[in-house]
Amino acid sequence: MLGVGDMFEVMVPYTTANLGPGFDCVGLAFTAEARIAVAWCENGHQWNNCDPQYQNDEHLLLRSYRLGLQEASVEEKCLDLDFLSMPPIARGLGSSAVCVVAGLLIAREVAREAGKDLTNDQLIRLATVMEGHPDNIAPAILGGCVVSLMTETEIVSQQLQVHDKIGLMALIPPFELSTEISRNALPDQVPHKQAIFNVGRAMLLTQALATGEMDKLAIGLQDQLHEPYRIPLIHGAETIKDQMEVMGAVRTVISGAGPTLLVVYDRESDFEAKAIDWMKDENPDWQVYPWQVSKQGARVKK
DSSP states (O other), X not given: OOOTTOEEEEEEEEEEEETTTEEEEEEEEEEEEEEEEEEEESSSOEXXXXXXXXXXXXXXXXXXXXXXXXXXXXXXXXXXXXXXXXOOTTSSSOHHHHHXXXXXXXXXXXXXXXXXXXXXXXXXXXHHHHHSSSTTHHHHHHOSEEEEEEOSSOEEEEEEOOOTTEEEEEEEOSSOOOHHHHHHTSOSOOOHHHHHHHHHHXXXXXXXXXXXXXXXXXXXXXXXXXXHHHGGGSTTXXXXXXXXXXTTOSEEEEOTXXXXXXXXXXXXXXXXXXXXXXXXXXXXXXXXXXXXXXXXXXXXXX
8 A cells, every 4th residue: 555655657648539430439549658646645636747727626637536536435535746748738649538547547546545446447437428438538548449439328449450560650730729629610410421431431440450451541541520621720731641642651630639640651661751851841840759559558557
């Protein structure tokens, strides 16, 4: 059992959602991860390396922490939190999921000290209550690439295989795009033809990810449900997408609700170096990260 001042670290992977046609149901964990040092303390919660405007009871981490404590029926402990590394906010990299999952993992540590526990299924259910859908939550907790959906009674998650030759590159712009604005850009209804387009591509995507067949992956990453409406909100995205494909990318999609772009490419090609150099020359204010799929989900290190 940890005493006051004893520290442990919570690690939660950054995530992307949608992967083209998998709108609100497919997500993937990156090798980049958030790290939060935690210690029990006395006399109220303590905040380190956190913007003062978020140091309050409305912080997603504290809200999910308390939700987890309620689920486990255990008493709250005061937290000394040090945010060592975090994903940028409102960039489509799962920043809210990181906070929600981290809070629940801390609650699980409190529960375990009391001789109780919270299962991954419970964590996914509780986190989805807060997030509204499990597309970022499931891969953040389980790792890897995950398809998840909500029935009337449960959340169903299934991990998908991703071939080692599939490369991922996150292109992060120097501006935010709120999920609310991105959501409001979507129509309330779409033609049946568009729905059929996405169903076929989403099914192909699951297999192409596993086999690493780049020609099929390029088709499987196509989307008509959300990307056509969101791309205009991301300044420079069309030009970057076109250039990535000229240089040999399999496909460039929007990461989550944006504005980050996710480039999918063949790791056995010379694409990565060319893309990094071009972005450095043409879009120097964008950050470029050649991340990969993380097989590890959220975890605690003591």
